[in-house]
Amino acid sequence: xxxxxxxxxxxxxxxxxxxxxxxxxxxxxxxxxxxxxxxxxxxxxxxxxxxxxxxxxxxxxxxxxxxxxxxxxxxxxxxxxxxxxxxxxxxxxxxxxxxxxxxxxxxxxxxxxxxxxxxxxxxxxxxxxxxxxxxxxxxxxxxxxxxxxxxxxxxxxxxxxxxxxxxxxxxxxxxxxxxxxxxxxxxxxxxxxxxxxxxxxxxxxxxxxxxxxxxxxxxxxxxxxxxxxxxxxxxxx
Amino acid sequence: xxxxxxxxxxxxxxxxxxxxxxxxxxxxxxxxxxxxxxxxxxxxxxxxxxxxxxxxxxxxxxxxxxxxxxxxxxxxxxxxxxxxxxxxxxxxxxxxxxxxxxxxxxxxxxxxxxxxxxxxxxxxxxxxxxxxxxxxxxxxxxxxxxxxxxxxxxxxxxxxxxxxxxxxxxxxxxxxxxxxxxxxxxxxxxxxxxxxxxxxxxxxxxxxxxxxxxxxxxxxxxxxxxxxxxxxxxxxxxxxxxxxxxxxxxxxxxxxxxxxxxxxxx
Numbered sequence: 435x436x437x438x439x440x441x442x443x444x445x446x447x448x449x450x451x452x453x454x455x456x457x458x459x460x461x462x463x464x465x466x467x468x469x470x471x472x473x474x475x476x477x478x479x480x481x482x483x484x485x486x487x488x489x490x491x492x493x494x495x496x497x498x499x500x501x502x503x504x505x506x507x508x509x510x511x512x513x514x515x516x517x518x519x520x521x522x523x524x525x526x527x528x529x530x531x532x533x534x535x536x537x538x539x540x541x542x543x544x545x546x547x548x549x550x551x552x553x554x555x556x557x558x559x560x561x562x563x564x565x566x567x568x569x570x571x572x573x574x575x576x577x578x579x580x581x582x583x584x585x586x587x588x589x590x591x592x593x594x595x596x597x598x599x600x601x602x603x604x605x606x607x608x609x610x611x612x613x614x615x616x617x618x619x620x621x622x623x624x625x626x627x628x629x630x631x632x633x634x635x636x637x638x639x640x641x642x643x644x645x646x647x648x649x650x651x652x653x654x655x656x657x658x659x660x661x662x663x664x665x666x667x668x669x670x671x
Numbered sequence: 672x673x674x675x676x677x678x679x680x681x682x683x684x685x686x687x688x689x690x691x692x693x694x695x696x697x698x699x700x701x702x703x704x705x706x707x708x709x710x711x712x713x714x715x716x717x718x719x720x721x722x723x724x725x726x727x728x729x730x731x732x733x734x735x736x737x738x739x740x741x742x743x744x745x746x747x748x749x750x751x752x753x754x755x756x757x758x759x760x761x762x763x764x765x766x767x768x769x770x771x772x773x774x775x776x777x778x779x780x781x782x783x784x785x786x787x788x789x790x791x792x793x794x795x796x797x798x799x800x801x802x803x804x805x806x807x808x809x810x811x812x813x814x815x816x817x818x819x820x821x822x823x824x825x826x827x828x829x830x831x832x833x834x835x836x837x838x839x840x841x842x843x844x845x846x847x848x849x850x851x852x853x854x855x856x857x858x859x860x861x862x863x864x865x866x867x868x869x870x871x872x873x874x875x876x877x878x879x880x881x882x883x884x885x886x887x888x889x890x891x892x893x894x895x896x897x898x899x900x901x902x903x904x905x906x907x908x909x910x911x912x913x914x915x916x917x918x919x920x921x922x923x924x925x926x927x928x929x930x931x932x933x934x935x936x937x
Contacts, residue, residue, distance in 0.1 A: 454739065456928070460675040460921040461714075461740035464682025466914050467689065468712040468743055479717045499720070502738045514709060515753045518857070543711050543749070545692075546855035547876045555746045570854075575885065587885070604738055606716040608746070627817060635915055652688060652931045 443654045448497050451478055452648040455523035458502060462632045470541030470608055471630035472504045473611040504602045504610070509540075509631035511623065517576050518544040521626040526596035526617035529609060531567065532558035534609075538599055540628055541608035546570055552584075556607045578624040585655075596620055673929065674718075674741065679921030681742030685712055686915040688745050693907050696899045704788030704865050705897035705905075706750045707756055712811035713746040722787040752856045755787075755898035757890060763822040764791040764799070765893040770887025772850030775876070776801055777808040778867060785851055785876065790894055799830075824848065826888040828881040850886045851876040 458476045465471040479500040511521050520542035521527070527538035539554060547553045548598040552560040552568040570576065570586055577585040582594040599612030692710040699705040717738040757767050766789035773785035784805075790912040791807060794800045796910060799811040820840075828848035834841050834867075853859060857917055858872030869876055882888035 453675070453928070456673065456675045456921075457678060457739045457923060460678040460682070460918075460925070461742060463914075463917050463921055464685065465712070465714050465740070466682075466917070467910065468714055469688070469827045471714055474738065474740060485682070499737050501739040514751060516709075516749070516751050516857070541713070543713075545749075545857055545872065546874075548854070548858070548871045550854060550874075555749075604714065606714055606740075606741060610711040616881055634913070638917060638920065641920060641924050645927060648928045649696065649931055652935055656935060 441462070442655055442658050444496055445651045445658070448651045449655075451497050451499060452651065454499055455640065455647075456644045458646060459637050463634070463637045463641075466630055466632045466634055468537060468541075468608065468630045469543055469573070469627045470509070471632065472506050472540065472602070472604075472610075472631045474502050475505055477501050483637065487651050504604060504632065505598075506602055507631050509629045511626045511634060512629050513625060514627055515625050516543075517578075517624060517627060518546070519627045520544060520578055520594075520622050521623045521628040522596065524620035525598050526620040527599055528554075529561040529565075529595040529597060530554055530558035530609065531561055532556075532609065534562075534605070536561075537605055537609040537611060538597070539608050539610065542609075543627055553606070558609075561595045563595050564592075565595065568585060568592050568594075578622055580621045580623075582620075582622045585601065594622065610615075673925045673927040674739065676922055678740070678742040679918045679925065681744065681917055682714060682921070683790035685710075685743045685745060686911050688748075689911040690908070690915070692748055693904055693911060694860075697901065697904050697908070698896055700899045700901055700904075701789075702865065702897050703790050704755070704786060704896050705754050705789065705899065706755075707897070707899045708748050708750050708781060710748050711746045712743050715741045715744050726885065732789070743916065746824070749857045750859060750861065751898065752787075753898045755896040757893040758896050759892060760894050761892050763824070763891060765789060765894045766848070767793065767890045767893040768823055768850065768881070768887040769890055770885075771854050772834075772879070772886045773867070773876075774880065775808040775849065775851050777806045779805065782868075783876075784862060784866040784868050785807065785859070786865050786867065787895055798894065801864075807847065807848070809849060811848070813845055817857055824889055824891040826882050848889060849878055850881050851878055852886065853877070924930055 458474050462473045477500040479498050480495040481498045527540055530537050530539055543555050545553050550570050564570050583594055584591040586598050596617050597614045598617040600615055602610055602612040605611055678795045692708050696707045697783045711762045768787060773787055775878060776784050776786055778784055790802055791799050793816055797813045797816050813832055818836050819832050820835045823831050830845050832843050832845055854874035858870055859867040860870050862868055879886045886920045917924050
Protein backbone atom coordinates (compact mmCIF):
# COMPACT_ATOMS: atom_id res chain seq x y z
CA UNK A 435 0.00 0.00 0.00
CA UNK A 436 1.27 3.38 -0.93
CA UNK A 437 0.00 5.26 2.05
CA UNK A 438 0.84 4.14 5.53
CA UNK A 439 -1.57 4.64 8.39
CA UNK A 440 1.14 5.22 10.95
CA UNK A 441 1.71 8.95 10.28
CA UNK A 442 -1.84 9.76 11.23
CA UNK A 443 -1.27 8.17 14.66
CA UNK A 444 1.94 10.11 15.08
CA UNK A 445 0.05 13.30 14.33
CA UNK A 446 -2.63 12.27 16.82
CA UNK A 447 -0.07 11.72 19.55
CA UNK A 448 1.49 15.07 18.64
CA UNK A 449 -1.98 16.54 19.13
CA UNK A 450 -2.22 14.93 22.57
CA UNK A 451 1.09 16.50 23.56
CA UNK A 452 -0.26 19.88 22.49
CA UNK A 453 -3.32 19.41 24.68
CA UNK A 454 -1.07 18.59 27.63
CA UNK A 455 0.99 21.64 26.86
CA UNK A 456 -2.20 23.68 26.83
CA UNK A 457 -3.20 22.22 30.22
CA UNK A 458 0.13 23.18 31.72
CA UNK A 459 0.09 26.65 30.18
CA UNK A 460 -3.42 27.42 31.41
CA UNK A 461 -2.48 26.18 34.88
CA UNK A 462 0.48 28.56 34.87
CA UNK A 463 -1.74 31.40 33.69
CA UNK A 464 -4.40 30.76 36.30
CA UNK A 465 -1.67 30.86 38.96
CA UNK A 466 -0.12 34.08 37.68
CA UNK A 467 -1.21 35.76 40.93
CA UNK A 468 -0.67 32.87 43.35
CA UNK A 469 1.78 33.67 46.13
CA UNK A 470 4.94 31.54 45.98
CA UNK A 471 3.86 29.65 42.86
CA UNK A 472 6.63 28.20 40.70
CA UNK A 473 5.77 27.66 37.08
CA UNK A 474 5.72 24.23 35.51
CA UNK A 475 7.45 23.46 32.23
CA UNK A 476 6.69 20.62 29.87
CA UNK A 477 9.38 18.57 28.22
CA UNK A 478 8.69 16.29 25.35
CA UNK A 479 10.83 13.59 23.84
CA UNK A 480 10.75 11.32 20.86
CA UNK A 481 10.36 7.62 21.27
CA UNK A 482 11.07 4.84 18.83
CA UNK A 483 8.68 1.96 18.82
CA UNK A 484 10.99 -1.11 18.92
CA UNK A 485 8.68 -3.21 16.75
CA UNK A 486 9.18 -0.70 13.99
CA UNK A 487 12.94 -1.05 13.82
CA UNK A 488 13.91 -2.69 10.53
CA UNK A 489 13.35 -1.93 7.74
CA UNK A 490 14.61 1.59 8.07
CA UNK A 491 11.80 3.02 5.98
CA UNK A 492 9.33 2.16 8.73
CA UNK A 493 11.24 3.99 11.41
CA UNK A 494 8.65 6.08 13.12
CA UNK A 495 9.30 8.23 16.10
CA UNK A 496 6.47 9.20 18.41
CA UNK A 497 6.38 12.42 20.42
CA UNK A 498 6.03 11.55 24.12
CA UNK A 499 5.62 13.52 27.30
CA UNK A 500 8.91 13.27 29.16
CA UNK A 501 8.44 15.18 32.38
CA UNK A 502 7.10 18.38 33.87
CA UNK A 503 9.89 20.06 35.81
CA UNK A 504 9.11 22.94 38.15
CA UNK A 505 11.06 26.07 37.35
CA UNK A 506 12.41 27.21 40.69
CA UNK A 507 13.46 30.76 39.98
CA UNK A 508 12.78 33.81 42.12
CA UNK A 509 9.42 35.56 41.76
CA UNK A 510 9.00 39.29 42.30
CA UNK A 511 8.21 40.64 45.78
CA UNK A 512 5.03 42.41 46.73
CA UNK A 513 4.93 44.68 49.75
CA UNK A 514 2.02 43.89 52.06
CA UNK A 515 3.29 45.40 55.34
CA UNK A 516 1.67 42.54 57.19
CA UNK A 517 4.09 41.42 59.96
CA UNK A 518 3.24 37.77 59.29
CA UNK A 519 3.92 37.94 55.56
CA UNK A 520 7.40 36.65 54.81
CA UNK A 521 9.22 36.27 51.50
CA UNK A 522 12.36 34.25 50.82
CA UNK A 523 14.94 35.87 48.59
CA UNK A 524 17.27 33.26 47.14
CA UNK A 525 17.22 29.52 47.78
CA UNK A 526 15.04 27.53 50.05
CA UNK A 527 11.56 26.62 51.19
CA UNK A 528 9.70 26.91 54.48
CA UNK A 529 9.14 23.54 56.16
CA UNK A 530 5.54 22.80 57.12
CA UNK A 531 3.98 19.97 59.11
CA UNK A 532 0.63 19.12 57.54
CA UNK A 533 -1.94 16.38 57.77
CA UNK A 534 -0.24 14.88 54.72
CA UNK A 535 3.21 14.79 56.30
CA UNK A 536 6.10 17.19 55.97
CA UNK A 537 5.71 19.52 53.02
CA UNK A 538 7.44 22.67 51.82
CA UNK A 539 6.24 26.03 50.61
CA UNK A 540 7.43 29.38 49.32
CA UNK A 541 4.11 30.97 50.25
CA UNK A 542 5.02 33.06 53.29
CA UNK A 543 1.50 34.24 54.09
CA UNK A 544 1.36 33.04 57.69
CA UNK A 545 -1.23 33.22 60.44
CA UNK A 546 -1.30 32.56 64.14
CA UNK A 547 -3.58 29.68 65.06
CA UNK A 548 -6.01 30.21 67.94
CA UNK A 549 -3.70 28.13 70.17
CA UNK A 550 -0.73 30.34 69.34
CA UNK A 551 1.23 28.44 66.69
CA UNK A 552 2.59 29.93 63.49
CA UNK A 553 0.62 28.32 60.64
CA UNK A 554 0.12 28.62 56.88
CA UNK A 555 -3.21 29.75 55.49
CA UNK A 556 -4.28 26.14 55.05
CA UNK A 557 -3.44 25.45 58.72
CA UNK A 558 -0.11 23.60 58.41
CA UNK A 559 2.39 24.21 61.23
CA UNK A 560 5.61 26.03 60.38
CA UNK A 561 8.65 24.22 61.77
CA UNK A 562 11.74 25.69 63.37
CA UNK A 563 15.37 24.61 62.95
CA UNK A 564 14.88 21.68 65.32
CA UNK A 565 11.79 20.46 63.50
CA UNK A 566 9.43 21.70 66.24
CA UNK A 567 6.29 23.79 65.80
CA UNK A 568 6.74 27.49 66.45
CA UNK A 569 4.75 28.71 69.45
CA UNK A 570 4.24 32.43 69.87
CA UNK A 571 3.27 34.36 72.98
CA UNK A 572 -0.16 35.78 73.67
CA UNK A 573 0.70 39.20 72.37
CA UNK A 574 3.50 41.40 71.28
CA UNK A 575 5.22 42.58 68.21
CA UNK A 576 6.76 39.97 65.95
CA UNK A 577 10.04 40.63 64.19
CA UNK A 578 11.63 38.25 61.72
CA UNK A 579 15.25 38.87 60.81
CA UNK A 580 16.98 38.41 57.47
CA UNK A 581 18.36 35.09 58.72
CA UNK A 582 14.92 33.79 59.68
CA UNK A 583 15.12 34.29 63.46
CA UNK A 584 11.77 35.14 65.00
CA UNK A 585 11.73 37.65 67.84
CA UNK A 586 8.74 38.61 69.90
CA UNK A 587 9.04 41.61 72.21
CA UNK A 588 12.79 41.33 71.78
CA UNK A 589 12.91 37.68 72.83
CA UNK A 590 14.08 35.02 70.44
CA UNK A 591 11.34 32.45 69.77
CA UNK A 592 13.10 30.33 67.18
CA UNK A 593 14.44 30.22 63.68
CA UNK A 594 12.45 29.23 60.61
CA UNK A 595 13.58 25.99 59.05
CA UNK A 596 14.59 26.76 55.47
CA UNK A 597 15.77 23.93 53.22
CA UNK A 598 16.53 23.48 49.58
CA UNK A 599 14.66 20.87 47.58
CA UNK A 600 15.83 18.55 44.84
CA UNK A 601 13.40 16.90 42.41
CA UNK A 602 10.80 19.47 43.24
CA UNK A 603 7.19 18.59 42.57
CA UNK A 604 3.91 20.33 43.20
CA UNK A 605 1.39 19.00 45.71
CA UNK A 606 -1.25 21.74 45.48
CA UNK A 607 -2.35 24.24 48.17
CA UNK A 608 0.99 26.02 47.54
CA UNK A 609 2.91 23.01 48.87
CA UNK A 610 5.82 21.15 47.30
CA UNK A 611 7.67 17.93 48.00
CA UNK A 612 11.18 16.88 47.17
CA UNK A 613 14.43 15.74 48.72
CA UNK A 614 15.83 18.08 51.33
CA UNK A 615 19.27 19.54 51.13
CA UNK A 616 20.71 22.35 53.25
CA UNK A 617 20.04 25.89 52.09
CA UNK A 618 22.58 28.60 52.70
CA UNK A 619 22.01 31.34 50.27
CA UNK A 620 18.79 33.03 51.37
CA UNK A 621 17.46 36.16 52.99
CA UNK A 622 14.08 36.59 54.67
CA UNK A 623 12.03 39.72 54.13
CA UNK A 624 9.28 40.48 56.59
CA UNK A 625 6.23 42.36 55.29
CA UNK A 626 6.65 41.04 51.78
CA UNK A 627 5.24 38.15 49.80
CA UNK A 628 6.83 36.44 46.84
CA UNK A 629 4.67 36.65 43.75
CA UNK A 630 4.26 33.84 41.27
CA UNK A 631 7.18 33.51 38.83
CA UNK A 632 4.85 33.03 35.87
CA UNK A 633 5.68 35.41 33.03
CA UNK A 634 2.40 36.15 31.37
CA UNK A 635 3.99 37.11 28.02
CA UNK A 636 5.76 33.77 27.69
CA UNK A 637 2.56 31.95 28.62
CA UNK A 638 0.59 33.85 26.00
CA UNK A 639 3.21 32.87 23.42
CA UNK A 640 2.89 29.25 24.57
CA UNK A 641 -0.85 29.54 24.15
CA UNK A 642 -0.45 30.77 20.57
CA UNK A 643 2.14 28.07 19.90
CA UNK A 644 -0.12 25.29 21.14
CA UNK A 645 -2.97 26.59 19.08
CA UNK A 646 -1.02 26.76 15.82
CA UNK A 647 0.85 23.52 16.41
CA UNK A 648 -2.47 21.79 16.92
CA UNK A 649 -3.87 23.31 13.73
CA UNK A 650 -0.85 22.14 11.73
CA UNK A 651 -1.15 18.57 13.02
CA UNK A 652 -4.84 18.43 12.36
CA UNK A 653 -4.47 19.92 8.86
CA UNK A 654 -1.85 17.30 8.06
CA UNK A 655 -4.12 14.58 9.37
CA UNK A 656 -6.86 15.90 7.14
CA UNK A 657 -4.57 15.95 4.11
CA UNK A 658 -3.49 12.37 4.80
CA UNK A 659 -7.11 11.38 4.98
CA UNK A 660 -7.78 13.01 1.63
CA UNK A 661 -4.77 11.22 0.18
CA UNK A 662 -6.16 7.91 1.34
CA UNK A 663 -9.45 8.83 -0.26
CA UNK A 664 -7.74 9.45 -3.58
CA UNK A 665 -5.88 6.13 -3.35
CA UNK A 666 -9.20 4.41 -2.87
CA UNK A 667 -10.50 6.07 -6.01
CA UNK A 668 -7.74 4.62 -8.17
CA UNK A 669 -9.04 1.96 -10.48
CA UNK A 670 -12.64 3.01 -10.11
CA UNK A 671 -14.36 3.63 -13.39
CA UNK B 672 -13.12 17.52 27.23
CA UNK B 673 -10.00 19.52 27.77
CA UNK B 674 -8.72 20.10 31.30
CA UNK B 675 -7.54 23.50 30.12
CA UNK B 676 -11.12 24.76 29.97
CA UNK B 677 -11.72 24.24 33.68
CA UNK B 678 -8.23 25.33 34.62
CA UNK B 679 -8.77 28.67 32.89
CA UNK B 680 -12.26 28.94 34.35
CA UNK B 681 -10.81 28.55 37.86
CA UNK B 682 -8.36 31.33 37.02
CA UNK B 683 -11.18 33.61 35.89
CA UNK B 684 -13.20 32.92 39.04
CA UNK B 685 -10.18 33.67 41.21
CA UNK B 686 -9.50 36.97 39.46
CA UNK B 687 -13.15 37.88 39.77
CA UNK B 688 -12.91 37.45 43.55
CA UNK B 689 -9.72 39.48 43.50
CA UNK B 690 -11.58 42.29 41.71
CA UNK B 691 -14.37 42.10 44.30
CA UNK B 692 -11.87 42.51 47.14
CA UNK B 693 -10.03 45.36 45.43
CA UNK B 694 -13.20 47.27 44.60
CA UNK B 695 -14.38 46.88 48.22
CA UNK B 696 -11.09 48.43 49.34
CA UNK B 697 -11.43 51.30 46.86
CA UNK B 698 -15.03 51.90 47.90
CA UNK B 699 -13.83 52.30 51.50
CA UNK B 700 -10.91 54.58 50.83
CA UNK B 701 -12.51 57.27 53.01
CA UNK B 702 -14.09 55.06 55.67
CA UNK B 703 -12.85 55.86 59.18
CA UNK B 704 -10.99 52.94 60.76
CA UNK B 705 -11.33 50.74 57.67
CA UNK B 706 -8.71 48.04 57.18
CA UNK B 707 -7.91 46.85 53.69
CA UNK B 708 -8.10 43.22 52.62
CA UNK B 709 -6.00 41.17 50.30
CA UNK B 710 -7.09 38.02 48.46
CA UNK B 711 -4.54 35.22 48.65
CA UNK B 712 -4.50 32.32 46.24
CA UNK B 713 -3.21 28.77 46.23
CA UNK B 714 -2.80 26.28 43.42
CA UNK B 715 -5.28 23.43 43.10
CA UNK B 716 -4.40 19.75 43.14
CA UNK B 717 -2.14 18.18 40.57
CA UNK B 718 -2.99 15.26 38.38
CA UNK B 719 -0.13 12.80 38.19
CA UNK B 720 0.14 11.36 34.74
CA UNK B 721 2.72 8.65 34.68
CA UNK B 722 3.72 6.90 31.57
CA UNK B 723 5.05 3.63 32.94
CA UNK B 724 7.67 1.85 30.89
CA UNK B 725 8.46 4.81 28.74
CA UNK B 726 11.93 4.67 27.32
CA UNK B 727 13.84 7.80 26.63
CA UNK B 728 15.82 8.12 23.42
CA UNK B 729 18.87 6.81 25.24
CA UNK B 730 16.93 3.67 26.24
CA UNK B 731 16.78 4.74 29.87
CA UNK B 732 13.56 4.77 31.78
CA UNK B 733 12.16 8.18 32.62
CA UNK B 734 12.47 8.79 36.35
CA UNK B 735 10.43 11.95 36.91
CA UNK B 736 6.67 11.92 37.14
CA UNK B 737 4.46 14.04 35.00
CA UNK B 738 2.19 16.50 36.68
CA UNK B 739 -0.59 18.62 35.31
CA UNK B 740 -2.05 21.22 37.62
CA UNK B 741 -5.75 21.91 37.63
CA UNK B 742 -5.86 25.62 38.35
CA UNK B 743 -6.17 27.96 41.27
CA UNK B 744 -8.38 28.55 44.30
CA UNK B 745 -8.94 31.28 46.83
CA UNK B 746 -6.97 30.59 50.02
CA UNK B 747 -8.19 33.46 52.15
CA UNK B 748 -9.06 37.12 52.16
CA UNK B 749 -6.84 38.51 54.88
CA UNK B 750 -7.43 41.84 56.61
CA UNK B 751 -4.31 43.91 56.88
CA UNK B 752 -4.39 45.72 60.21
CA UNK B 753 -1.82 48.32 59.43
CA UNK B 754 -2.08 51.72 61.07
CA UNK B 755 -3.99 54.26 59.00
CA UNK B 756 -2.96 57.89 59.05
CA UNK B 757 -4.56 60.20 61.63
CA UNK B 758 -6.87 63.02 60.62
CA UNK B 759 -7.34 65.98 62.93
CA UNK B 760 -11.01 66.73 63.57
CA UNK B 761 -10.89 68.62 66.89
CA UNK B 762 -14.07 66.87 67.89
CA UNK B 763 -13.65 65.89 71.58
CA UNK B 764 -15.33 62.52 71.04
CA UNK B 765 -13.21 61.50 68.06
CA UNK B 766 -10.59 59.10 69.33
CA UNK B 767 -7.91 57.41 67.24
CA UNK B 768 -5.83 54.44 68.40
CA UNK B 769 -2.14 54.88 67.65
CA UNK B 770 -0.82 51.35 67.74
CA UNK B 771 -2.46 48.03 68.49
CA UNK B 772 -5.91 47.51 69.92
CA UNK B 773 -9.63 47.76 69.31
CA UNK B 774 -12.54 49.42 71.09
CA UNK B 775 -15.16 47.01 72.40
CA UNK B 776 -18.73 47.74 71.37
CA UNK B 777 -21.88 46.35 72.96
CA UNK B 778 -24.31 45.18 70.31
CA UNK B 779 -28.10 45.50 70.83
CA UNK B 780 -28.38 41.69 71.12
CA UNK B 781 -25.88 41.69 74.00
CA UNK B 782 -22.94 40.29 72.03
CA UNK B 783 -19.59 42.03 71.69
CA UNK B 784 -17.91 43.41 68.64
CA UNK B 785 -14.72 45.38 68.08
CA UNK B 786 -13.81 48.42 66.05
CA UNK B 787 -10.98 50.81 65.24
CA UNK B 788 -13.38 53.59 64.23
CA UNK B 789 -13.33 56.06 67.11
CA UNK B 790 -15.96 58.55 65.92
CA UNK B 791 -18.11 58.41 69.04
CA UNK B 792 -21.21 60.39 70.00
CA UNK B 793 -23.30 60.82 73.13
CA UNK B 794 -26.82 59.41 73.04
CA UNK B 795 -29.92 60.79 74.79
CA UNK B 796 -29.09 58.91 78.02
CA UNK B 797 -25.54 60.27 78.08
CA UNK B 798 -23.82 57.05 76.98
CA UNK B 799 -20.82 57.14 74.66
CA UNK B 800 -22.00 55.38 71.50
CA UNK B 801 -20.83 54.68 67.95
CA UNK B 802 -22.46 56.41 64.97
CA UNK B 803 -24.92 53.50 64.80
CA UNK B 804 -25.86 54.05 68.46
CA UNK B 805 -24.12 50.97 69.91
CA UNK B 806 -22.62 51.58 73.32
CA UNK B 807 -18.90 51.58 74.00
CA UNK B 808 -18.01 48.88 76.49
CA UNK B 809 -17.23 49.19 79.41
CA UNK B 810 -20.02 51.77 79.34
CA UNK B 811 -19.18 55.38 79.90
CA UNK B 812 -22.11 57.54 80.92
CA UNK B 813 -21.96 61.28 81.10
CA UNK B 814 -24.87 62.49 83.18
CA UNK B 815 -26.45 65.91 82.73
CA UNK B 816 -24.73 66.58 79.39
CA UNK B 817 -26.06 70.15 79.28
CA UNK B 818 -23.67 71.21 82.05
CA UNK B 819 -20.60 69.71 80.39
CA UNK B 820 -18.27 72.28 78.88
CA UNK B 821 -15.35 70.04 78.07
CA UNK B 822 -14.56 66.36 77.71
CA UNK B 823 -10.99 65.20 77.80
CA UNK B 824 -9.69 61.75 77.02
CA UNK B 825 -6.13 61.04 78.07
CA UNK B 826 -3.72 58.87 76.02
CA UNK B 827 -4.20 56.09 78.57
CA UNK B 828 -7.97 56.12 78.31
CA UNK B 829 -9.12 58.22 81.29
CA UNK B 830 -12.28 60.20 80.46
CA UNK B 831 -12.68 63.42 82.45
CA UNK B 832 -15.48 65.96 82.03
CA UNK B 833 -15.43 69.57 83.09
CA UNK B 834 -18.79 70.91 84.24
CA UNK B 835 -20.05 74.39 84.75
CA UNK B 836 -22.78 74.30 87.37
CA UNK B 837 -23.91 77.68 88.68
CA UNK B 838 -20.73 79.49 87.68
CA UNK B 839 -18.56 76.84 89.43
CA UNK B 840 -16.22 74.70 87.32
CA UNK B 841 -15.86 71.14 88.56
CA UNK B 842 -14.04 68.17 87.05
CA UNK B 843 -15.35 64.67 87.23
CA UNK B 844 -13.83 61.37 86.12
CA UNK B 845 -16.51 59.41 84.31
CA UNK B 846 -14.70 56.25 83.25
CA UNK B 847 -11.87 54.53 81.47
CA UNK B 848 -11.71 53.43 77.85
CA UNK B 849 -10.23 49.96 77.58
CA UNK B 850 -8.60 48.44 74.55
CA UNK B 851 -8.64 44.85 73.33
CA UNK B 852 -6.22 42.99 71.17
CA UNK B 853 -6.02 39.63 69.49
CA UNK B 854 -3.41 37.00 68.95
CA UNK B 855 -4.19 36.96 65.25
CA UNK B 856 -6.17 40.02 64.19
CA UNK B 857 -6.18 38.75 60.58
CA UNK B 858 -8.59 36.06 61.83
CA UNK B 859 -11.23 38.60 62.89
CA UNK B 860 -14.52 38.51 61.05
CA UNK B 861 -15.77 41.77 59.58
CA UNK B 862 -19.53 42.20 60.05
CA UNK B 863 -19.92 45.60 58.38
CA UNK B 864 -20.45 49.03 60.00
CA UNK B 865 -16.69 49.02 60.75
CA UNK B 866 -17.20 46.24 63.30
CA UNK B 867 -15.38 42.95 63.81
CA UNK B 868 -16.26 39.79 65.72
CA UNK B 869 -13.68 37.48 67.18
CA UNK B 870 -13.43 33.92 65.89
CA UNK B 871 -11.58 30.67 66.64
CA UNK B 872 -8.83 31.88 64.36
CA UNK B 873 -8.35 35.28 65.98
CA UNK B 874 -8.43 33.98 69.55
CA UNK B 875 -10.18 35.54 72.56
CA UNK B 876 -9.83 39.28 73.16
CA UNK B 877 -7.10 40.36 75.58
CA UNK B 878 -8.09 43.40 77.66
CA UNK B 879 -5.73 46.19 78.60
CA UNK B 880 -5.32 49.89 79.24
CA UNK B 881 -4.25 52.12 76.38
CA UNK B 882 -0.58 53.07 76.29
CA UNK B 883 0.51 50.09 78.41
CA UNK B 884 1.73 46.56 77.61
CA UNK B 885 2.03 47.18 73.91
CA UNK B 886 -1.46 48.60 73.54
CA UNK B 887 -1.75 51.69 71.39
CA UNK B 888 -2.32 55.11 72.86
CA UNK B 889 -5.45 57.17 72.35
CA UNK B 890 -5.41 60.48 70.53
CA UNK B 891 -8.36 62.70 71.25
CA UNK B 892 -9.58 64.94 68.44
CA UNK B 893 -8.23 62.62 65.76
CA UNK B 894 -9.69 59.91 63.61
CA UNK B 895 -7.87 57.03 62.00
CA UNK B 896 -8.21 57.15 58.22
CA UNK B 897 -8.68 54.05 56.11
CA UNK B 898 -5.38 52.26 55.44
CA UNK B 899 -6.26 51.77 51.77
CA UNK B 900 -3.54 53.05 49.45
CA UNK B 901 -5.39 54.10 46.33
CA UNK B 902 -2.37 53.92 44.03
CA UNK B 903 -1.60 50.38 45.14
CA UNK B 904 -5.24 49.38 44.68
CA UNK B 905 -5.31 50.82 41.17
CA UNK B 906 -2.24 48.76 40.26
CA UNK B 907 -3.87 45.67 41.77
CA UNK B 908 -6.98 46.42 39.75
CA UNK B 909 -4.99 46.51 36.51
CA UNK B 910 -3.19 43.27 37.36
CA UNK B 911 -6.45 41.50 38.24
CA UNK B 912 -8.22 42.66 35.10
CA UNK B 913 -5.39 41.65 32.78
CA UNK B 914 -5.03 38.29 34.49
CA UNK B 915 -8.75 37.79 33.97
CA UNK B 916 -8.38 38.54 30.26
CA UNK B 917 -5.44 36.22 29.76
CA UNK B 918 -7.32 33.40 31.48
CA UNK B 919 -10.22 33.95 29.11
CA UNK B 920 -7.77 33.57 26.21
CA UNK B 921 -6.97 30.11 27.56
CA UNK B 922 -10.63 29.18 27.24
CA UNK B 923 -10.83 30.63 23.72
CA UNK B 924 -7.75 28.65 22.63
CA UNK B 925 -9.11 25.41 24.06
CA UNK B 926 -12.44 26.06 22.39
CA UNK B 927 -10.88 26.72 18.99
CA UNK B 928 -8.79 23.58 19.26
CA UNK B 929 -11.92 21.60 19.99
CA UNK B 930 -13.52 23.10 16.93
CA UNK B 931 -10.55 21.98 14.86
CA UNK B 932 -11.09 18.46 16.19
CA UNK B 933 -14.77 18.50 15.37
CA UNK B 934 -14.15 19.61 11.78
CA UNK B 935 -11.48 16.97 11.25
CA UNK B 936 -13.97 14.61 9.73
CA UNK B 937 -15.90 16.28 6.99
